[in-house]
Amino acid sequence: MKFTxxxxxxxxxxxxxxxxxPSKSNYPALECVLIDVSEDLVLTGxxxxxxxxxxxxxxxxxxxxxxxxxxxxxxDIIRKMPDIYVTIETAEKGGNLVVNCGNSHFDVxxxxxxxxxxxxxxxxxxxxxxxxASTLKTLIKQTAFAASVDSARMILxxxxxxxxxxxxxxxxxxGYRLAVKSSPSAYSEDFxxxxxxxxxxxxxxxxxxSESDVRFCFSENQVKFYDNSFxxxxxLLKGEFPNYNSLFPEESKCxxxxxxQTFIDTIERVSLVIVxxxxxxxxxxxxxxxxxxxxxxxxxxxxxxxxxxxxxxEVLISFKEKILVECLKAIEKENITVTFSSESGPCIITSxxxxxxxxxxxxxxxxxx
Amino acid sequence: MKFTxxxxxxxxxxxxxxxxxPSKSNYPALECVLIDVSEDLVLTGxxxxxxxxxxxxxxxxxxxxxxxxxxxxxxDIIRKMPDIYVTIETAEKGGNLVVNCGNSHFDVxxxxxxxxxxxxxxxxxxxxxxxxASTLKTLIKQTAFAASVDSARMILxxxxxxxxxxxxxxxxxxGYRLAVKSSPSAYSEDFxxxxxxxxxxxxxxxxxxSESDVRFCFSENQVKFYDNSFxxxxxLLKGEFPNYNSLFPEESKCxxxxxxQTFIDTIERVSLVIVxxxxxxxxxxxxxxxxxxxxxxxxxxxxxxxxxxxxxxEVLISFKEKILVECLKAIEKENITVTFSSESGPCIITSxxxxxxxxxxxxxxxxxx
Numbered sequence: 001m002k003f004t005x006x007x008x009x010x011x012x013x014x015x016x017x018x019x020x021x022p023s024k025s026n027y028p029a030l031e032c033v034l035i036d037v038s039e040d041l042v043l044t045g046x047x048x049x050x051x052x053x054x055x056x057x058x059x060x061x062x063x064x065x066x067x068x069x070x071x072x073x074x075x076d077i078i079r080k081m082p083d084i085y086v087t088i089e090t091a092e093k094g095g096n097l098v099v100n101c102g103n104s105h106f107d108v109x110x111x112x113x114x115x116x117x118x119x120x121x122x123x124x125x126x127x128x129x130x131x132x133a134s135t136l137k138t139l140i141k142q143t144a145f146a147a148s149v150d151s152a153r154m155i156l157x158x159x160x161x162x163x164x165x166x167x168x169x170x171x172x173x174x175g176y177r178l179a180v181k182s183s184p185s186a187y188s189e190d191f192x193x194x195x196x197x198x199x200x201x202x203x204x205x206x207x208x209x210s211e212s213d214v215r216f217c218f219s220e221n222q223v224k225f226y227d228n229s230f231x232x233x234x235x236l237l238k239g240e241f242p243n244y245n246s247l248f249p250e251e252s253k254c255x256x257x258x259x260x261q262t263f264i265d266t267i268e269r270v271s272l273v274i275v276x277x278x279x280x281x282x283x284x285x286x287x288x289x290x291x292x293x294x295x296x297x298x299x300x301x302x303x304x305x306x307x308x309x310x311x312x313x314e315v316l317i318s319f320k321e322k323i324l325v326e327c328l329k330a331i332e333k334e335n336i337t338v339t340f341s342s343e344s345g346p347c348i349i350t351s352x353x354x355x356x357x358x359x360x361x362x363x364x365x366x367x368x369x
Numbered sequence: 370m371k372f373t374x375x376x377x378x379x380x381x382x383x384x385x386x387x388x389x390x391p392s393k394s395n396y397p398a399l400e401c402v403l404i405d406v407s408e409d410l411v412l413t414g415x416x417x418x419x420x421x422x423x424x425x426x427x428x429x430x431x432x433x434x435x436x437x438x439x440x441x442x443x444x445d446i447i448r449k450m451p452d453i454y455v456t457i458e459t460a461e462k463g464g465n466l467v468v469n470c471g472n473s474h475f476d477v478x479x480x481x482x483x484x485x486x487x488x489x490x491x492x493x494x495x496x497x498x499x500x501x502a503s504t505l506k507t508l509i510k511q512t513a514f515a516a517s518v519d520s521a522r523m524i525l526x527x528x529x530x531x532x533x534x535x536x537x538x539x540x541x542x543x544g545y546r547l548a549v550k551s552s553p554s555a556y557s558e559d560f561x562x563x564x565x566x567x568x569x570x571x572x573x574x575x576x577x578x579s580e581s582d583v584r585f586c587f588s589e590n591q592v593k594f595y596d597n598s599f600x601x602x603x604x605l606l607k608g609e610f611p612n613y614n615s616l617f618p619e620e621s622k623c624x625x626x627x628x629x630q631t632f633i634d635t636i637e638r639v640s641l642v643i644v645x646x647x648x649x650x651x652x653x654x655x656x657x658x659x660x661x662x663x664x665x666x667x668x669x670x671x672x673x674x675x676x677x678x679x680x681x682x683e684v685l686i687s688f689k690e691k692i693l694v695e696c697l698k699a700i701e702k703e704n705i706t707v708t709f710s711s712e713s714g715p716c717i718i719t720s721x722x723x724x725x726x727x728x729x730x731x732x733x734x735x736x737x738x
Contacts, residue, residue: 070668073641073668076641077638077641077671080634080637080638080641081638082634082635082638082673096669102673103673103674103675104635104638104639104671104672104673105671105672105673106642106669106670106671107669107670107671108642108668108669109668109669265449265451266451266473268449269446269449269450269451269473270473272442272445272446272449273442273475273477299439299442299477299478300465300475300476300477300478301475301476302446302473302474302475302476303473303474304451304471304472304473304474305472306472
């Protein structure tokens with residue numbers, strides 16, 4: 001194997017392939033990036049749950065072949081190379097990899113690429129959706145945070161991707177909250193698949209700067225997201241995703257509209273008296289034109305009022321501070337509207353500026369109140 | 370106690386007093402900042418080894434008194450207050466502290482200030498030196514890094530401050546290197562004191578943005594650095610500081626001048642093959658007009674050449690990478706000159722652009738070479 005390419009493009013590709021590569025594995029080949037040169041230069045990284053390939057533009061291919069080299073180390077040396085062109089070669093499978101760049105010369109041990117696990121990359125099939133990277137990023141950002149990170153029910157660690165009634169919906173739920181974001185869909189067939197939230201979070205990092213379209217297709221067991229450079233493949237989560245529509249309350253006791261950033265700042269400030277947020281909560285009490293926010297914790301008591309448009313009955317309700325603030329931050333609009341169903345039932349957080357996004361949030365019982 | 374002051378000035382003072390306050394202590398009063406209001410508002414923080422006072426400009430003093438409150442928490446709430454004016458009061462010694470700012474109200478438990486340890490702050494005496502903050506910062510930055518962090522010989526954890534022959538010198542030494550920085554001194558009397566390096570590092574952070582003069586005075590056991598706002602007091606280290614002048618070699622086998630940043634970048638790059646830097650070292654070999662830099666480590670071998678002006682005999686010598694790079698970075702000049710005394714003796718690193726600064730660096734034996 002021997003090729004010459006641009007240092008920065010190679011480093012970019014390595015940084016993306018690395019998103020699937022574990023820093024430590026019992027199986028050393030998995031700590032490596034697979035470099036494969038035939039017609040193109042393709043990098044592969046995988047922890048077997050999630051696999052990424054990335055095609056790097058290459059300047060000269062002198063000899064085809066492949067090599068398996070520690071991913072973190074290889075990325076470190078490539079991005080620190082002194083010159084813009086890097087030549088990489090290996091005389092034989094599993095032999096040393098020689099990297100030349102300017103005055104710099106590295107001679108690096110590798111693993112025989114035959115030891116790399118066989119990764120089944122889903123072939124393109126008829127189930128292909130295409131959407132702008134920015135839309136996909138928003139769908140992920142506004143839902144994946146609400147998935148459970150440690151639930152014994154694996155299905156809750158995923159995000160439901162549902163196509164129905166001309167809308168593509170992303171839905172995530174944990175014990176406290178439910179987030180639903182929808183986007184118009186041109187895809188005609190209905191489907192429901194559940195993708196691990198951590199996979200979607202890695203995907204959103206890969207497409208962070210992308211302004212082009214991202215496609216995705218799926219089979220019964222796998223999903224693939226891809227564009228002209230990268231492919232990301234993951235297994236789907238199996239099981240019954242909760243029927244979230246039944247969770248939305250029908251009654252409304254009080255509706256409050258408030259400046260979101262002021263509301264967030266105040267909740268965070270008042271909650272500074274709390275150290276153990278499993279034990280101490282933040283209380284909201286609605287008045288006709290303001291909301292009273294207070295907390296008691298290890299460091300004493302704090303309270304503050306914030307102006308708000310409020311209609312309906314007075315409500316006194318408590319939340320876990322971090323979970324409430326995460327939901328409010330996810331809205332990303334100037335004003336938010338909270339509809340309280342009761343003092344013990346779920347509230348709905350949304351914004352008049354965006355009717356495609358809803359969060360359902362459960363209050364907690366504050367016994368210390 | 371009751372006073373009103375500017376939020377940002379109070380937060381600034383708390384951030385400085387906090388530099389002496391341990392985040393955890395067996396004696397809870399030491400985790401607190403002492404707020405003392407008489408003619409002025411003075412904040413005090415101490416871990417008993419190092420003590421800092423800071424005078425905060427105050428707008429209105431309604432009642433004198435003092436309070437002792439958890440430093441980290443109090444700093445957090447003050448800097449996040451919604452308005453620019455903060456009113457702070459406590460009804461009685463050890464009673465709750467009430468903080469009012471805009472719509473925000475905090476009610477915070479405190480500790481009786483009588484529980485705060487008595488701190489002896491050195492009175493101004495006849496041994497007073499004054500120097501620009503920028504000079505003091507340079508003296509610290511170029512020497513304190515070379516002090517030992519864990520030597521059993523406590524004296525080596527300090528920086529020698531020596532006044533002699535119209536120069537003020539800062540000197541630090543550990544097992545591998547010696548750094549000496551001098552500055553013209555207007556102070557006529559000779560002295561030698563040893564100040565803990567970690568105290569000087571905190572001092573340099575306190576005066577980081579300062580452009581005024583800093584004074585310092587000392588007694589047999591204590592040193593005090595101060596300006597119009599802050600005072601920092603620390604104990605001196607006792608014992609025999611090594612006679613560093615005898616360590617400078619007289620012979621010179623080879624003299625090399627090289628672009629410092631290029632040299633640093635190359636050493637760091639080549640050393641990427643090394644994981645365990647206690648076992649693997651970086652080798653330098655001088656040639657008439659270039660230096661060859663190479664390393665062998667867990668990730669293979671690497672080498673690279675850098676252009677240099679070199680006179681004298683060829684030298685092959687090895688260093689611990691991190692220690693060599695720390696010394697080179699401390700020079701902060703475009704070109705550095707390294708004078709090699711031999712392949713096993715110390716070298717002197719300096720720059721023609723600055724004759725007030727020398728580093729002496731010991732090589733290591735590289736058995737794997």
